[in-house]
Amino acid sequence: MALKNNKLRDAVVIAIAVGGAASGAAYAQDVPASGSGQGATNLDRIQVTGSRIRQVDTETAQPVLLIDRAAIERQGFQSVADILQNVSAAGAPPISRASPLSAGEAAGGTYISLRNLGAARTLVLVNGRRMPITTSGLADISAIPAVAVERIEVLKDGASSIYGSDAIGGVVNIITRTNYEGASASAYYGQYGEGDGAITKGDFVMGFAGDRGSVTIAAEWGKEDEVKASARPYSAFPRSSFHPDDNWTVAGQVGGFVTTAATPVPGVPTGTRVVLREGGDPRNINDYRPQNINTGSCTTAGCTPGSPADKSNTNLQTDLRTPIERRGLFVDTSYDLTDTIRLRTNFLYSYRDSNRTVAGYPMQATSFPGTGMAANSYFNPTGAPINNWWRRTWEVPRISRSENTTYRFSTALEGVIEAGDRFFDWDVAYLASKSNSLQSAFGNLNLPRVRAAVGPSFMNAQGQVVCGTPGNVIAGCVPWNPYLPFGVEGPGGLTNNAALQTYLFQEEHTTGETKTDIVTANLAGSIFTLPAGELGFAIGAETRRETGRFSPDALAQTGDSTNLASGPTGGRYRVNEVYAELEIPVLADLPFARELTVNVASRYSDYDTFGDTTNDKLGIKWRPIDSLLLRGTVADGFRAPTIANLYGGGSQTFSFFTDPCDTNFGSSASNATTRANCVAAIGPLANTYRQLAQGLNPAGSPNAQTPVAFTQGSNPLLQPEVSKSQTIGAVWSPDFVQGLNIALDWWKIRISETIVADSPTTILNDCYIQGITSRCSSQLFTRDPALGYVNFMLFGDRNAGFRKAEGFDFDVSYRWNTDYGNFGITSNSTYTSKDYFVSTNDPRVPLSGVGFTSQFRIRSNTGLSWDMGDFGMTWGARYYSSMKEGCTYSITGALEPNLECNEIRYAPTGVFLPDGTPASAISRRKRTGSVTFNDVQFRYSAPWDATISIGANNVFDKVGPVMYTQPSANVSYYGGFDIGRFLYMRYTQRF
DSSP states (O other): OOGGGHHHHHHHHHHHHTTSOSSSTTSOEEEOOTTTTTTOTTSOOBOOTTOOSOBSOOOOSSOEEEEEHHHHHTSSOOSHHHHHHTSTTBOOOSSOTTOTTOOSTTTTOOOOOBTTSOGGGEEEEETTEEOOOOTTSOOOGGGSOGGGEEEEEEEOSOOHHHHOTTTTSEEEEEEEOOSOOEEEEEEEEEEETTSOOOEEEEEEEEEEEOSSEEEEEEEEEEEEOOEEGGGSTTTSSTTTTTSTTSSOBSSSSSOEEEOOSSSOBTTBOTTOEEEEOTTOOTTOGGGEEEOOOOOOOOOSTTOOOOOOTTOBOGGGGOEEEOOEEEEEEEEEEEEESSSSEEEEEEEEEEEEEEEEEEOOOEEEGGGSTTOSBOTTOTTOSSSSOBOSEEEEOTTSOEEEEEEEEEEEEEEEEEEEEEETTEEEEEEEEEEEEEEEEEEEEESOBBHHHHHHHTSSEEEOTTSOEEEEETTEEOTTOOOOOTTSOTTOOOTTOSTTOHHHHHHHBOOEEEEEEEEEEEEEEEEEEEEEEETTEEEEEEEEEEEEEEEEEEEOOHHHHTTOBTTOOBOOEEEEEEEEEEEEEEEEEEEEEETTEEEEEEEEEEEEEEETTTEEEEEEEEEEEEEEETTEEEEEEEEEEEEOOOHHHHHOOOEEEOOEEOOTTOTTTSGGGTOHHHHHHHHHHHGGGGGTOOOEETTTEEOSSSSEEOSSOEEEOOOTTOOOEEEEEEEEEEEEOOTTSTTEEEEEEEEEEEEESOEEEOOHHHHHIIIIISOOGGGGOTTTEEEOTTTOOEEEEEEOEEEOOEEEEEEEEEEEEEEEEETTEEEEEEEEEEEEEEEEEEOOSSOOOOOSSOOOOOOOSEEEEEEEEEEETTEEEEEEEEEEOOOEEEOSSOTTSOOOTTOOSOEEEEOOTTOBOTTSSBSOOEEEEEEOOOEEEEEEEEEEEETTTEEEEEEEESTTOOOOOBOTTOTTSSSSBOTTSOOSOEEEEEEEEEO
């Protein structure tokens, strides 16, 4: 069997997919459709994602979603990342373009999380082989040029027995173009109806094919402009336009300090935050007045909204959609060395340049020891040390730039061995990938220079304020007066003071590098013929080495920057694996058993970090009648600890969390046992305790940011996660309705020994709500003895607890032809019925209240297409169901006037704590509304072999619901939602 027949094989795959997508990447066909492999026994065998056995029949026991080239071209999303994020089985993106506060090596990339189980549990392949990953195990799907993609196969099932680690939530296999003949080029431009967020893109693909080989080259360039948070009402304010004056930060652009007995202000009580009155002299203590600290948050019915006075709205300087620029090149070559041996290589180059802008740094002396203002500072109005001063550096917003360059090279010898009347496919391949990252950050303060700038200073004989003392001047130092507010110029002020800005702020550079080297060998074919058909097999071996490092700037490593102390990450591991797979035909061509096939597979993996593991899979497909396929799988899965899990350097972080002892937003507000535990820890203060956010002021909403940095680390003793996934489904293609295919699949995934990135909220809930004594250890956290807030916390990774998700996928496609054109409709829906996450192995009781989630119970995509002659149109609808989040007011008070907290939740009856009291009483939560985004595209095939497309995503300019918990975002809006009507035009010219 000669390999030169591969064009026919590719044609079969494409033919199966054609018509599977009506509009948009998400409107795709669930493979298989019953009967698709009939009558194809003379064709080359193909390989479907989820199995290593080549076969004519594309139907497998596992659900596979196929996104073909037509689907990619018939929608307005222009990157592989955006296409995959709109798959109904995809969960919330771990890092979205609405998360400018994201940091680390993954910032700027896009990652897919199937079943919302985490991007590290979704395996990403290109032509069946792994994509490069970060030290945290994330594969950037935006690195693949969309123009190079022939189709995308999404396996919605675990596949560790076939592919090894990470394939717990599913597998994304991106199949690239090959044997392309001719050339085409496209230009694309679009922008939001508000006139911002423009996307400009150009790409081309060309190829040459001969009798013995082919070359395909695809390249693209794209640029996406920023959208500022202030440009949309839901993101213009910390708590959206519904509460425009609430939750502004008191650590703002108006600097000040907290009075003490040693630093009094006439007529102002001790412990009061004070700021300079307008037009006042910063050196005159009488010109200071109490700061307005009313941040609102409407904690009871009829409450008074917050006041913007003396505060800052950080959203004014924050991005809603961060800008990015990409360049990509993909080259695929194949050459037939003989009639039975082919050499195939492909090369990927990707460059990504992204920027993130957030508000100037909220410098607070209490967060950094030794940064208090000296008593003999020229700008100190009290004459005594001031250890609790603050000033947000509004003049210098924080700007972070992330550049990432990826190279991926794969080469393989592929062939066929003929033995008697049987053919065996074999391949030996080598893959090498390398990613280099460079991050530049400006806008963080150099702490040693801050100490000097607010340290001793005096006015010299020339009338200049200089650092140090007479006779001991600090050379190069520029003194700082943090009490002069933004916009006010004067000695030591930050506004329009280039010398001071240059002195305090220093650009930081962080570098990273990851490498992957893989050698594989595979053999597949049929062993012998059974009564029901060929017994197929595949066996193979693989050795893989992952190496990675991530080195923060020296200033950050030493803790001398407000960018927070962060140690370097670096390490490597190797894994050797073997696998075997059998496709066993049991029955065929019998009544109620047109086909019954069993697939079994097993993979043994030996890691040099934790040891070995074996993972098995069993799959069954049964066709009782020609038009109905029943299928099911049971599969083991695992995820090995990543380099960052094992060897990550500890880092400081200002975490977001909800303190259960908070009497407004925490469990203490309604749970008597929680209140009792809090009283035991912090005394009578617990009866009125409010969580303190930045500036040591009461938090205006749940999930508030800590005022002091916590420390997060790694764990070299981690073991792999293990999982068990199950699917049962049916595919029906009724004979009486030609072109109709219906698929329904139930799925369930349980992950145990989860590698938990422990969190402050989890630790505190375990301690105070669950009553787990070990989680109250002072080695984990401590509280300020006077104010009660958490002033120290250490958390890291551990194997603990479990994650269990369950749901249904429902897919429909129907195609029909009329005198008025060819029509097609598809619908892909995912319903998540359960999603549990437990982060400890200790005994637990149900939590009172409700946690925060970014998982939609239902995601659905429906598309309608019409083609007639040179004209075509597609219409698509993307549906997101409602979500729930904790209320942002006291549950003991009445509902807010706008009824945002609109759902009452009662505790399960008969659930009690160990002391016999009810687990919880009553709580309220907020249920957001559902939202549907509609997309439309019109296209015309011109006689000069060109296609002109115009369209609009979110054509009705729909706005999603406000979400104060900020899922996948740093604003009160889900990071995966559309942010306006997006109009675009694309021109494609073929040559």
